[in-house]
Amino acid sequence: MGRVTERRRVLRIRDGAVSERPDTLVAEEPMEIRLNGRPLAITMRTPGDDFALAAGFLVSEGVLGAAEELRNIVYCAGATQDGSNTYNVVDVSTAPGVVLPDITLERNVYTTSSCGLCGKASLDAVRTTARWPVDDGPGPLRLTPELLAELPERLRASQRVFDRTGGLHAAALFSEDGELLDIREDVGRHNAVDKLVGRALQSGRLPLARTVLLVSGRASFELAQKAVMAGIPVLAAVSAPSSLAVDLAAETGLTLVGFLRGASMNVYAGEHRIAVGAEARRAAR
16 A cells, blocks of 8 residues: 555754755554454554454454454445545454454453553463464474574565664564565564464464564563464564563463574573573583
8 A cells, every 4th residue: 555654854964964855764553453343452553464464463362263264354444534445444354153252342452563462461361262282283393593593684684664764673484494484564563473473364374383483672471472372382582571471481382582683592481492402401500
């Protein structure tokens, strides 16, 4: 829709020299998500991949888990008084027989680009609504620190909009061999993850076993929750995790890596998936 970025005139000051010039900014607009015609949530997002964003959000809420459970997603016309379509309201229709969890019907959520679903969930809620265990699939999943260290640069090289604006978060999905499977950008890091997961749902690829989710900022509880709900076994972040994210990872079997910068990283949970030598493990003890 051509609304990912916008141009604004700025006063630029560089070493005492003053000039006026246009600057490219990342767009941020509200999007209302409706479930079977009923308002459910409003999120601030970067326009684009809106249907995937809505689908991924509903995966994290435990509503959807397979492509056949999704009937369709449409933009709602007539969202304004004059009847025009703002492309900021989407309605998700589920297939007949899909059971809607009570938590989605009892609340109306406002999410922001920075905090995700602030304070909404508990560890118990995630455990009881997750459809799949955080599992490796056939055979154990083992990742070397060297492979993990290469992923942030691969993510950064694929951030097209960030190069123009400097104002977007990114979430990337990698295979166990380090192959980039998908990458999405958004003003909210939790939206970027929802877009990834939603695209996987639409193409029938859930659960995302034997994959690595890499996020460009910190690892919050919401991001760990979304990884668990999508069946992703490894979450890595270039910045710090929150204490609740670590607790959730430890209780669900998620491997959580933080401060992934160059050859350095901290493994906060699920260290059994990190392939370090026996000598290194003994030294760590």
